[in-house]
Amino acid sequence: MKIHISLLIAVLVVISVITASPVYNKRDDTDITSAVDDTTVDGTADGTVDDTTVDGSDTAAADDSDSTTDDDSDSSTNDNANSTTIDDNASTYNTSDIQLLSDTAFCSFLPYAPGVDIATTENEGKPFCTNSTLGGYPFPEGFILTSHYLTTESYTQVTGTINPAAYNMSTTDEGGQYDNRDQGQHTCNGLKYFVNLVEPNGGTFCIRCCTSQADCNIGISQDGCVKVVPGDYS
Secondary structure (H helix, E strand, O other): OOOHHHHHHHHHHHHHHHHOOHHHHHHHHHHHHHHHHHHHHHHHHHHHHHHHHHHHHHHEEEEEEEHHHHHHHHHHHHHHHHHHHHHOOOOOOOOOOOOOOOOOOEEEEOOOOOOOOOOHHHOOOOEEEHHHHHEEEEEEEEOOEEEEEOOOEEEEEEEEOOOHHOOOOOOOOOOOEEEOOOOHHHHHHOEEEEEEEEEEEEEOOEEEEEHHHHHOOOOOHHHHHHHHOOOOOO
């Protein structure tokens, strides 16, 4: 019995010595260090992921900024395009003062487009002049053949001949009259009253600006230029 007790004590002593051994402690330290290292590595990985996430957010923000800038730019361009479209539709000479200054500086109304009959455009004629500074668009090249200027205390006029083909007019078009009643937004030499006939079938035109309505008779257009505006048609 004493022998068994002695052996048991000896075994306990050996176990105690082994537990206290530096080798045993070193293995534990290594495991702990390894665990700490693993934690550090994992922490670093997590940090990398976090950095990537932040960078991604920055990129997305930049993309949003670029997208906003592009949208604003497009909107501005569209506004300008719309302005540009509105300006093109407005006539420069919608309310001009047409002028008769000489036999080489004068104006006359014509249809708004080539080939359109005079009578159908009497209330929407377009002013044409020998020079655009006189209150209208330049005459089609070769349209005016001859012109004769006359001025008095009561009126100023120009009479002459035209080439209808220069504005694609039909020689069967008997013409029509533009006057202050239908073109009231215009003046002629600064005067309220004017009468203007264009006659493709006869190849003639006439225009007169008047200080009084009596000298610009707009009620006899059927009689033509020679009656409404007597003058030189050679």
